[in-house]
Amino acid sequence: MEEAILSKPPVSGWARVVIGAHPRRTLVRLLFMVIAANLIFRYCLIPIEIKGASMEPTYIEGKWNLINGLAYRFDNPKRGDVVATRRRGQRVDGKEFLFLKRIVGLPGEAVRVRGNSIYIDGKQIEEPYVKLKSSRARNRFSLVLEENQYFVIGDNRRVTGDGVFHIRQIIGKVLF
Numbered sequence: 715m716e717e718a719i720l721s722k723p724p725v726s727g728w729a730r731v732v733i734g735a736h737p738r739r740t741l742v743r744l745l746f747m748v749i750a751a752n753l754i755f756r757y758c759l760i761p762i763e764i765k766g767a768s769m770e771p772t773y774i775e776g777k778w779n780l781i782n783g784l785a786y787r788f789d790n791p792k793r794g795d796v797v798a799t800r801r802r803g804q805r806v807d808g809k810e811f812l813f814l815k816r817i818v819g820l821p822g823e824a825v826r827v828r829g830n831s832i833y834i835d836g837k838q839i840e841e842p843y844v845k846l847k848s849s850r851a852r853n854r855f856s857l858v859l860e861e862n863q864y865f866v867i868g869d870n871r872r873v874t875g876d877g878v879f880h881i882r883q884i885i886g887k888v889l890f
Contacts, residue, residue, distance in 0.1 A: 757783050760886060762798060762812060768868030768875065769814050771845050772796070773888075781812075785887035791817050791864055793839075798885040799866060799877075812885060815876075816843070819865025826856040830871050846870040 734740045755761060760781040764773050773779065773796075781798045791797060798812045818832055818839065819825040826833040830847040833839070848871045859865060862881040868874030 759783070759889075760798070762814070764814065767873050768870050769796070769816075770870045772843055772869045773814060779814075780889045781886040782889050783886040786881070786884060791820075791881070791884060791887070793817055793820060793834075794843075796888040797866065798888065799879045799883050800885055801883065813866070813875075813877075814888065815866035815868050815874075817864050817866050819859050819878075821859050821861050821863055823865075824856065824858045825865045827876070828854055832867070843869050844871060846872050848872045 760783050762779055762781055764775050764777050764779060767775055795817045796814065797817060798814055800810065800812055818841075819834060823834050824836070826836075830844070831838050832841065846869070857865070857878070859878065863878050864881070864884065865876065865878055867876035
């Protein structure tokens with residue numbers, strides 16, 4: 715006596731090219747890839763579009779870049795690192811707004827700004843990346859950074875802002 719085995723007909727033609735011979739496996743793979751891509755581009759490699767001129771000429775407005783969101787999980791930021799920072803509640807058109815700035819002051823350091831010059835613990839630091847200096851004097855101020863605080867400023871001193879950010883507000887390091 716012959717037994718009849720009921721099976722689904724194999725997928726053929728264009729359907730086979732698009733979804734493969736095993737649609738369930740293809741669906742699982744697709745779902746895995748969507749979840750993995752979402753996690754990678756949300757937490758590891760964060761794409762950003764440069765808006766504003768505060769980091770010119772190092773970073774040009776309208777260009778895209780990636781932030782390494784894992785850069786400071788096992789290491790601390792260093793002077794000269796270009797980082798993306800976040801201030802709570804800052805949104806533009808409903809989207810989160812990140813600041814792209816360079817770290818110049820580290821925790822525990824005394825920072826003094828005079829015109830276009832920055833002094834750390836009384837010594838002027840070299841800033842070869844600063845090409846566009848302000849013709850008008852910047853605010854003069856001094857501060858001492860607390861534990862886990864970093865002083866950041868843009869490379870274009872004509873238009874840049876500066877600020878103190880806590881390590882929790884630093885999203886990651888710019889990749890290139």
